[in-house]
Amino acid sequence: QVQLVESGGGLVQAGGSLRLSCAASTTIFSINTMNWYRQAPGKQRELVAGIISDVTTRYADSVKGRFTISRDNAKNTVYLQMNSLKPEDTAVYYCNAYKYPVNYWGQGTQVTVSS
Secondary structure, eight states: OOOOEEEOEEEEETOOEEEEEEESSSSSGGGGGEEEEEEEETOOEEEEEETTTTTTEETTTTTTTTEEEEETTTEEEEEEESOOOGGOOEEEEEEEETOOOOOEEOOEEEEEOOO
């Protein structure tokens, strides 16, 4: 069982930055993939960024060049640095951990970007 707790969401003006954190209840070294997803009102949940091991990352086209995912294995924490935020980034952001064969989810943190 893996518990995930997100933090760092909030209200920010367009062009601003936020850093989301996802603290895991277990060592993330043993977790295959950790991801950030988001879900805006009336829309499907979408993958924002993912990190496999300590090196391989992937990003949605809409956030490439603006968002950076990273992990600190010593702190069992994954981060999402979000820069140059846009109103369309407004959503609930969820941390996801895939530890074969189970997907685990956090409770989500709200990010609101005002224009």
